[in-house]
Amino acid sequence: MFEAADHQDIRAAVRKLCEGFPGEYWRRLDAERAYPSEFVAALTEAGYLAILIPEEYGGAGLPLGAAAAVLEEIQAAGGNGAACHAQIYVMGTVLRHGSPAQKARYLPAVAAGTLRLQAFGVTEPGSGTDTSSIRTMAVRDGDDYVVTGQKIWTSRAQHSDLMVLLARTTPRDQVSKRTDGLSVLIVDMRAALAAGMTIRPIRTMMNHATTEVFFDNVRVPAENLVGEEGRGFRYILSGMNAERILIAAECVGDAKWLIGKAAAYAKERVVFGRAIGANQGIQFPIARAYANMRAAELMVKEAIHRFEAGQDCGSEANMAKMLAADASNEAANVAIQTHGGFGFAEEYDVERKFRETRLYQVAPISTNLILAYLSEHVLGLPRSY
Ligand SMILES: Cc1cc2nc3c(=O)[nH]c(=O)nc-3n(C[C@H](O)[C@H](O)[C@H](O)COP(=O)(O)OP(=O)(O)OC[C@H]3O[C@@H](n4cnc5c(N)ncnc54)[C@H](O)[C@@H]3O)c2cc1C
Numbered sequence: 001m002f003e004a005a006d007h008q009d010i011r012a013a014v015r016k017l018c019e020g021f022p023g024e025y026w027r028r029l030d031a032e033r034a035y036p037s038e039f040v041a042a043l044t045e046a047g048y049l050a051i052l053i054p055e056e057y058g059g060a061g062l063p064l065g066a067a068a069a070v071l072e073e074i075q076a077a078g079g080n081g082a083a084c085h086a087q088i089y090v091m092g093t094v095l096r097h098g099s100p101a102q103k104a105r106y107l108p109a110v111a112a113g114t115l116r117l118q119a120f121g122v123t124e125p126g127s128g129t130d131t132s133s134i135r136t137m138a139v140r141d142g143d144d145y146v147v148t149g150q151k152i153w154t155s156r157a158q159h160s161d162l163m164v165l166l167a168r169t170t171p172r173d174q175v176s177k178r179t180d181g182l183s184v185l186i187v188d189m190r191a192a193l194a195a196g197m198t199i200r201p202i203r204t205m206m207n208h209a210t211t212e213v214f215f216d217n218v219r220v221p222a223e224n225l226v227g228e229e230g231r232g233f234r235y236i237l238s239g240m241n242a243e244r245i246l247i248a249a250e251c252v253g254d255a256k257w258l259i260g261k262a263a264a265y266a267k268e269r270v271v272f273g274r275a276i277g278a279n280q281g282i283q284f285p286i287a288r289a290y291a292n293m294r295a296a297e298l299m300v301k302e303a304i305h306r307f308e309a310g311q312d313c314g315s316e317a318n319m320a321k322m323l324a325a326d327a328s329n330e331a332a333n334v335a336i337q338t339h340g341g342f343g344f345a346e347e348y349d350v351e352r353k354f355r356e357t358r359l360y361q362v363a364p365i366s367t368n369l370i371l372a373y374l375s376e377h378v379l380g381l382p383r384s385y
Pocket residue numbers: 119120121122123127128129130152153154155156204208210359362363364365366367368369372384385
């Protein structure tokens with residue numbers, strides 16, 4: 001029903017891998033709020049998490065569309081790539097802006113899966129979406145930076161060896177542009193945990209290994225500064241298009257899984273002597289969700305095409321993320337409604353997917369901020385924030 005033309009070989013192989021991780025697997029982890037270590041190990045082993053790392057560093061060196069295909073298929077099989085999707089793209093900050101020494105030190109190990117680089121510390125409790133207001137400070141002291149502050153929603157921090165951290169290196173009142181004076185540091189969390197860093201898990205409505213991270217005078221070697229001091233905001237921004245496109249692909253996968261479940265149940269469930277799917281009141285919402293998923297899928301393809309061609313894709317990446325998150329959210333609602341009371345029963349996995357895909361209305365960027373971006377940068381309306 002949902003054949004996608006691109007990267008068919010990869011898609012088929014990922015589908016096969018996911019057969020080993022059926023609904024029962026994800027359901028058990030969800031109940032225990034446990035990390036899918038076996039699934040992540042299988043993806044690592046198969047090389048999918050190194051798919052974007054250039055061959056010279058031991059990765060597959062494939063384009064973004066291949067990574068999107070992997071993540072879409074995981075979701076379309078009922079799994080949840082959020083446990084490790086960042087291992088695919090967080091390394092992009094090092095690849096694009098790191099020094100030759102940093103690339104040589106980290107990328108081969110990330111590609112081999114012996115080093116996990118999947119924690120990304122940007123959001124803070126006090127600043128919200130306004131990244132330029134972050135308060136975590138990194139103060140230069142000899143050969144180190146001394147980091148003090150707090151991050152929130154730092155996902156996978158307990159399952160990562162390194163963190164890409166955004167911190168202020170020059171106080172906001174001493175820079176002419178508020179986005180200046182921010183810097184990116186690679187934090188070795190194994191060392192930091194023994195020297196002032198604390199990680200506290202946050203229990204959320206879905207199984208997402210997210211945390212708060214506290215820095216109390218944590219020393220980070222100055223050689224771990226990525227690029228130039230003070231230009232970190234640009235480095236973080238430059239990775240956002242890839243992240244948005246990949247998460248949009250995941251939402252398309254979620255929508256496919258949910259629509260498939262809804263259609264299958266509508267055919268099989270008999271009420272008043274006939275399949276509920278014979279009623280337009282049941283079939284039309286599923287058909288509408290399908291149409292909206294396909295439209296979102298086209299925007300994801302457009303964003304991938306522009307990204308791979310090296311063209312500006314900021315608006316397409318944002319639109320793809322918004323439309324795909326809307327499509328998966330709609331499909332989740334429709335799937336629950338189609339299942340009636342059983343939509344709420346854990347054994348159908350529909351309520352789990354409903355909870356999981358709801359996140360993407362908010363993270364990694366919330367819908368309002370995408371609309372604000374389009375209003376300002378595409379439509380030329382006044383900046384509203
Ligand atoms: C499970 C989870 C995992 C996450 N993982 C990570 C991670 O690994 N690393 C990381 O750095 N961050 C992570 N995040 C943070 C995520 O990116 C933010 O939650 C998200 O960007 C929204 O920021 P906020 O929560 O501070 O909301 P706020 O900025 O407080 O906004 C609250 C609401 O107000 C709206 N709003 C705010 N300003 C405006 C405005 N000017 N106009 C209209 N509406 C506005 C927003 O759209 C939102 O709906 C994660 C979040 C969650 C929930």
